[in-house]
Amino acid sequence: MSDNSIRSFRKGLRELEREVELALSDQTECCGVTPAQCHLILAVEEAGETSVGEVADALELDSSTLSRAVDGLVKARLLERKEDPSNRRRQLVRLSAKGREKAAAINTLCDRYYEGLLGTLPAKESKAIVTVLPIFVKALCEWRHSQGSGGCCGSSKGEA
Numbered sequence: 001m002s003d004n005s006i007r008s009f010r011k012g013l014r015e016l017e018r019e020v021e022l023a024l025s026d027q028t029e030c031c032g033v034t035p036a037q038c039h040l041i042l043a044v045e046e047a048g049e050t051s052v053g054e055v056a057d058a059l060e061l062d063s064s065t066l067s068r069a070v071d072g073l074v075k076a077r078l079l080e081r082k083e084d085p086s087n088r089r090r091q092l093v094r095l096s097a098k099g100r101e102k103a104a105a106i107n108t109l110c111d112r113y114y115e116g117l118l119g120t121l122p123a124k125e126s127k128a129i130v131t132v133l134p135i136f137v138k139a140l141c142e143w144r145h146s147q148g149s150g151g152c153c154g155s156s157k158g159e160a
Contacts, residue, residue, distance in 0.1 A: 027113060031106050033078075038106055040069050041078060041095065045103040049094040051084065067091075078102055 021035075028038040043055050056066040070093055073079040078099035084090035095103060118126040 023113065027109050028106065031102060031109065033102065033106075036069060037073060037078075040066070040073060041099060041103050042106065044079060044093055044095055045100070049092055052081075052091045052093060055093065073099070 024035045024038070028035050031038070033041065039059060040055065043058055044050065047055065047058070052067055052070055053063050055070075056063040059066065070079060070081060070091075074081050074093075076098075077096055079093050080096045080099075081091055081093050084092050118129065121129070
């Protein structure tokens with residue numbers, strides 16, 4: 001690929017990132033949660049009852065960072081936490097009834113938003129995006145993992 005093609009692609013990704021961040025912020029704000037809390041709620045919804053460590057792994061976050069987020073959602077009564085009976089050091093989390101309602105509200109709002117957005121495109125393009133996006137995300141993740149901790153400028157994970 002030419003330098004111009006790559007630069008155009010990178011520009012498109014930056015614009016996509018900004019638009020997704022703005023959309024997510026708008027969607028979660030009206031649901032009364034932050035984007036990070038939204039990701040956590042939906043990850044726990046998808047996993048069912050799971051450990052804090054497993055959610056941290058799925059979201060690729062440090063367990064201590066995630067524990068603080070879990071604490072906030074437990075205090076808000078959106079998550080329930082308990083000790084794993086088979087391993088007392090392991091904490092299990094699941095959505096509370098209020099958390100299930102919040103997850104349903106987030107899913108309904110976001111599903112409507114993206115259905116509307118995809119509905120503005122020709123059916124062929126909409127189908128192509130829905131088909132290709134998971135493939136692209138998987139490639140991004142696999143490439144990032146294969147490159148180790150160095151970023152594009154040689155910085156390590158977590159450096160600003």
